[in-house]
């Protein structure tokens with residue numbers, strides 16, 4: 191496994207592979223877990239070469255870096271990636287990604303930029319759209335792999351790729367969960383027992399909303415309230431939002447959902463002791479994807 195820090199070197203390496211077969215790319219922020227491993231696995235099966243990047247993008251967090259509580263153990267991440275038989279790990283340096291004269295941003299508008307994650311972390315959308323465009327430009331992967339865990343991020347990437355005509359196939363994989371349903375995340379590996387129990391209520395809340403929808407409830411306020419009620423059992427959890435939206439545009443569904451549901455995203459986000467937790471379930475073509 192090669193470790194590359196240098197921007198020119200990653201571009202040169204990826205271009206050198208052009209004739210050898212498809213390149214799969216998995217952007218991450220480190221603190222790797224089984225969710226990341228599922229993306230790597232898919233890339234290894236479908237592509238000739240696999241590149242994983244680890245970069246905590248300063249542009250994306252604004253003043254909110256505090257939500258990343260865990261100290262990043264890069265040695266552990268590298269061991270993890272070596273065991274997954276990744277070809278290259280790309281660890282760009284922030285000062286090279288954003289030199290002093292850096293001044294271009296990928297701007298965004300509409301519900302995808304302004305609602306939910308866009309509302310709670312305004313820096314996030316602009317920063318993420320910009321960094322992912324830079325990474326795509328540097329590596330020019332054939333396929334890029336993402337988890338549906340970050341549903342808004344996925345919608346954003348699809349929009350950027352479409353709007354800027356970026357030549358990459360976007361593959362989205364299901365959410366890796368623990369046996370009790372908790373969506374794996376960097377935060378979930380460092381939870382205390384009490385935090386772990388509270389965190390699991392996010393998934394339970396989504397299931398409660400799903401059950402209501404299946405019983406024919408269509409009033410958005412009642413579906414949201416069902417999720418709020420479930421999470422209220424853990425005062426540790428500070429809910430950012432619990433709602434439903436269009437899975438592509440992230441537009442709100444209106445006060446009353448249509449009688450016949452085809453596509454709908456139920457999503458929830460909360461803070462707990464300086465950590466941020468998110469989860470979602472997706473109704474796609476009338477079938478639930480957990």
Ligand code: AMP
Nearest residue numbers: 218219220225336337339340365366374
């Ligand atoms: P992050 O390191 O948090 O930026 O995540 C990197 C990628 O891993 C993103 O595409 C995430 O959606 C994906 N990911 C994170 N957690 C999970 C999970 N539990 N299941 C599947 N993919 C995940």
